[in-house]
Amino acid sequence: MPDSQRTTSPPRWLSMLRVIGWRLLQAIPTLLAISVLTFTIIRSAPGDPFANDKAVREEVRAQLEEHFGFDQPRHKQYFRWLYRAVFEFDLGPSTKQTGFSVNEIIAQHFPASLELGLYSLLIALLVGIPTGVIAAVKRNTVIDYGAMTLAMLGICLPTFVLGPLLLLLFSIGLGWFNPLGWEDPSDRVLPCLTMGLFYAAYIARLARGGMLDILNQDFVRTARAKGLPALQLVWKHTLKGGLLPVVNFLGPAFARIISGSFVIETIFFIPGLGRFFVTSAFNRDYNVIMGTVLFYAVLLITLNLVADIIQVLLNPRLRFDS
C-alpha cells in the first residue's frame, strides 16, 4: 500500500460515527424481520384474545374483533400496526387490560424494570469483577477454587430458588424487609440481590477467564520481572484488557437485565415489564406481545452497539473500520 493512501485514513471519531450510522441502518431490516416473525408466530398460535371461561357470543366476538381491527386480513393488520408504530409512535391498545395502551404499559412499567436492572447490574459488577480478578491473580489456590465454586453455585441456583430463600431468611425470618412490593426503598434490596448475584456469578467467571489470558502474556511477565508491585500491575496494565469479555457479555446481558425478569418480578411482585412479556403471550394480547418484543429488540440492538464502541475504546488492537 503506497504511503500516500495511509495518511488519508479518517480520524477515529469519524470512523466511529460511520460505524454507528451503518449499524443503525442495519438495525432497520433486523427490526422489520423481528416484527414480521413475531407477528406471524403469535397470530398462528391457537387461541384468541377474547376467549373466556364463559362462552362469548358470536356477535360480541365480532364486535370486539372489529373494534381492535382483527377482522381485517392479516397483512393489512400488520401494515396498519407498522404504520402506527413508526409514524405515530403508537403501539396499539391492549386487549387484556381494557383501556390501557401498550405505550402506557411500557411507560408505566419499564422504570421499575430499569431500576431493578441497574441495581442488580451494580451488584453483579461490584461482586463479580473483584471475585473474578482475585481468582485469576490467585489462580489455583484455595481462594480461586472457593470463588469459582461459589460462582458455579450462583449460576446453577436459579433465581426462583434464591429469591424465596432470601425472602424466607430476611423478610419472614428476620423481619428486615417487606415480603414483596416496590414502594419502600428497602424493597429493592432482596430482588436486586437475587438478580445481581446470579449475574455476578457469570461475570466472575468471565473476568477470571479474561484476566488469565492477559496475565499469561509476555508484557505482564516483563512487567513482573521489572519488579512492578502486583496491585499496580493488575490495576494499571491488565484490568482494561482482562475485562473485555465482561464488556462483551454486558451488551446483550444489560438489555436482558433492564427489560425485566418474569421470575423475579413475580416472586417479589414488582410492577415491571418482565411480567407483561410472559402474561401477554398467555393472554394472546397481540399488541402487548408485539410492543414488548420490539421494545426489547431496540434495547438489545442499541446496547450491543454501545458495548461494541466501548470495546473498541478499551482495546487498542481493534479499530472501528475493521
Place this chain on the structure above:
Amino acid sequence: MTRFAKLIPILVLAWGSPGCFRTEPRIDEAVRSQTLLIGNGTEPQSIDPHIATGVPENRIIAALFEGLAGVHPKTLEPIADGAAERWDISPDGLTYTFHLRRNGSWTNGDPVTAHDFVYSFYRILHPNSAAQNAYMLYPLLNAEAFNTKKIINFGEVGAKALDDYTLELQLKGPTPYFLGVLNHYSWYPVHRDTVRKHGGDFKYDSLWTRPGNIVNNGPFHLVEWKLNDHLIIEKRDDYWDADQIKLQRVYYHPIDNGESEQRAFRRGFIHLTSDIPVHRIDWTRRHMPGTLRLDPYLGTYYYRINLSDPEPDASSRSTKARRALQDPRIRRALNLALDRDAICKFLNGGQLPAYSFVPPNAAGYQPSYTLSPSPETAQELLAEAGFPGGEGFPKVQIVYNTLESHKQVAEIVQEQWRKNLGIEIELLNQDWKVYLQTVQQLDYALARAGWIGDYADPNTFLDLWLSGSGNNQTGFANPIYDELIHQAASASDHDERMEHFQKAERILLEDLPIIPIYFYVSKRTVHPHVIGWEENLLDRHPIKYVSLRMP
C-alpha cells in the same frame, strides 16, 4: 483488591440499612388507619361494570358501585341497602317497583335516579355494547330480544322510570331469585354523562373508569390504579350510608402467585389472600391457627364428555375414543368407577365429593337422584358395552388447562380408572387460551371444567345444559330437559319449581354428558384483625360491612 472485596458485604448492608431492624408489619399500622389490604388474585381486566367479567373485578366494582338491592353479608338474602330503599312486587311476581332513596348520589354530586338505571340497562343490553354479561339481564321482559337484535325499540324492554325516583321492572316470568341477581355488577348503574364524555355509550376501551374520570355511586371512590401493583379506593364521605362505614381505605394487590401471596400474608403485608395453595393448607392449620378459611362455595368441578359426532376426518385416535363415549353405559361406567372421596382428601380443603351437579344449598334445592359409585357396576357396564376388563378400550384423553392441581386431580382419575376399569387414559395439558378453544370447538374427548354460580339458585347450574347454550360445550341436547327448565322458569310455586329442577337434573345424571367430581370451597387466609368478612356461598363480601380491629 482483596481489601475492596471485603468492603462489599458492608456496602450491601449499608445500602439496605433502612430495613436493618425488624420493621412493624404493615397490617398493624393499617388497623390504626382502617386500611384494608387485600390480595386480589389477578389484575382486573376492567372495572366498567358492563364490560368486566371476573371475580377480582367483582370485589372492586362492588365497592365502587351499588345496584338496586344489596345482599346480607351472611345469608345472601336481598336487603334494601342499595340504591332502592324499598320495593313492591306484584302478586304475579312479574312487576317489581323500586323506590330509590332520595339521598343516593354519584361521586360528582348528581342524584342517583331511575333514569340512570334505565340508561344502564340500555347500555349493557344494546347489541353494540360488546357486553359479555348482558345475558344476566335476560329475566327482564324483552331484554334478550333487544340484546339479540330481534327488536330494536328499547321502549319494549321491561324497564321504565315512572318518575325520577321510581323504577318499574317487568319480568318475562316469575323469577324467585330476581332480587339476588340485582347484586351482580351487570345490573349496576353507570353515570351517563361521564360515559358519554369519554367516547360514547359503547366505546369498549373507554377511559371513563380511570381515576379522575370515574363517577360512581357506591360507598368508595377510586383514588389510584397502577397495573400489577395496586388499586386504591377510599371511603366517600358523601355516600348516603357513610356513617356505617368504618374502613377508610382499601388496597387491592393483584398478587397472582400463590406462594408470594402466602408470604405476604405471613409477614403481615396483607390482611387476606385470594386463595391458598393446596400444600400450604396443613402448614397454615398448624402454624397460623384461626386464619384459615375454608367455606362452601357455590361451584362444581367436573369433566365434560364430548357427545357430539366426531367428524369423519378428525384424527383417528380421538375419533375412536369419542365413538366409545357416545355409549351411555361407558359414560356411566366412568362416573361410577371414580372415588371422589380420594380426590377431596387429596385436595385437603373441605371440598365435598359431587354425586350430582348442583351444589348443595342453592336456594334450598336438594337433588332427588344422585350417582352411587360402585366399581363393580362400572365393570359390568363396561363389559356390557363390549370392553370386558377394559380390553380393547381406545385411549381416551383428558384435556385440562395448565395448573398443578388440575394435573394432580387428573392423575388420580387416571389411576382410578386404570385400577377399577382397566382402561388407559392420557393426560393433555394446554395453555388456557388453547384449552378454551379446544373445548369450545368440541375437539376433545374428556375435558376439565368448573362452573361457579352467578346467583344462589339451581337455575344458574341447570340452564347451562339447555340445547345450544353457549356454555354447554358437550353436544348434550335433550328437548325434555329444555322443557323442564322452561317450565321451572315460569313456575311461581317454589316446590313445583324445585321439582322441575330435580327432574331435569335426573335426566342430566342419567345421560351423563359430565363427570361431576367435587363441589368447590372458597379457601383463603384472613387475618384475625378483619371483622365482618362473613362466609357465604357466593364468596361475596360487601366491603361496607368490613372493618379492622385489634383483637
